[in-house]
Amino acid sequence: MEGCKIILSVICPVYNEIKYIDVCIQSILLQDYPQENIEILFVDGMSTDGTRDSINGYARINPFIRLVDNPRRIVPVAMNIGIKVSKGDIIIRLDAHALYPTNYFSTLVRQLMALGIDNVGAACKTDVLNKNQKTLAIKEVLSNRFGVGNSTFRLGVEKVMEVDTVPFGCWRKEVFDKYGYYDERLIRNQDIELNKRIVRGGGAYLSYS
Template identity: 70%
Template sequence: MLSVVCPIYNEEKYIRGCIESIVAQDYPKDCLEVLFVDGMSVDATRGIVVEYSKRFSFIRLLDNPKKIVPSAMNIGIQAAKGEIIIRLDAHAYYCDNYFSVLVKRLEELNADNVGCVCKTDVLFKTPKTLAICEVLGNRFGVGNSTFRTGVDNIMEVDTVPFGCWRSDVFKKYGLYDERLVRNQDIELNKRIIRDGGRICIVPDTYCIYYARERFRTFTKNNYENGKWNVLTVFYTKKLDSLSIRHFIPLLFVLSLVLPVLASVLWGPLLLLGLISLSIYGVALGSISLFLAYKKKLNFFYLLVSFIILHLSYGWGALVGICRLPFIK
């Protein structure tokens, strides 16, 4: 028996595509339940799920009054009947062998969690959205995040998108930390590794995550990600709850901000900030020019997308640090 848990909230734009990819799975439907845990959506999301639940008996709708992902996952895990649990995201599409491959590999590898590559795409393809999509799959944008940049072989990693676990994993390592509005998957995976567990990524299947398509929402999302990196470490009291790559944008922003502040005391220190900005500008321009030429993308939108990703992420982390003294 496989239980699939999918937290949702106001997903009317994406939920049909997500459900259709679930229905198309080659996994036997008589051994499947799909739990959509809704944070009390105010758009058409709930109605769409109910519509599908009337057609497919394995689909159920659960309520999540707390409205955050970790509580949705815990509600789903505790309601699940399956020996194996998979987490999904409504902002995504899943290859038709997604369930069967992850379940098979979980057994073969005797791992505690198994995932696959998460490709980035956009629903509406324009020069701007294609640039955002490229940046979120590029090493200069996301660092050494293996599940975004791709793999050719089975690898042990520090985290995977979403996840596939035996249900007893949550008895051994604990449920999702409901203090964490974001980073709850990463923190859980770090907890598993810290206690001797294994997490593997496999190349046999994939999912497609649909990115934000406007610079405003793209900025807000990455700002919140950066802020919650700091808050995750604060709440868990574990520096290794995240990876080094999560703090690179913060270091970049600090390399710009600190010299400016310090130059008030000694003017020449401003030069350090200019050097950091110059190195970044050269690297950014070169990579954007290469991608624009090789992949026929818009150079300007690539530049802007990289800058937004790095600065909003780093600034969010800096704001998170500034908030720490005021958190009870």
């Protein structure tokens, strides 16, 4: 795929993610996007549970993985640090609590380039690793309209379409020069606020199922 020649910077904010980080990284290592064209930036809020050691272990044998410090810990700061030190033409945001299909990076890049939009993302499928009554109840709430209303990114779509917001995100790096960076005053929902700015500025963002 032509898009796979593009340099890709993948940013994953982390803080005390030892329960999830190995599984997350394993799914990243299985991506079909060429590793020579990727940098993976784990921007860490100074974890104390072994997360940093785990990431550094992977980085020693996978030179495209880097650990970056985030002394302020919060996600919008982590994203802004990652964006500013990134070397890629395209930025993808990840969450450490998720697994990613092998074509996740390549599909996002292909959609972004083909559609000429400012942000593209994928619908989420909610699942749990440690199944118990509480976690299964949370899964159910996050998987139906009763729990999430019209949150298209959680319910899924049948075709590529404009939506109200997307999880994580995939952007050309220049988008942040155009619309601004993450609002560091927002501990939560900073992605929604960024997407609203993109829409107000005339950009668009779509989701695929």
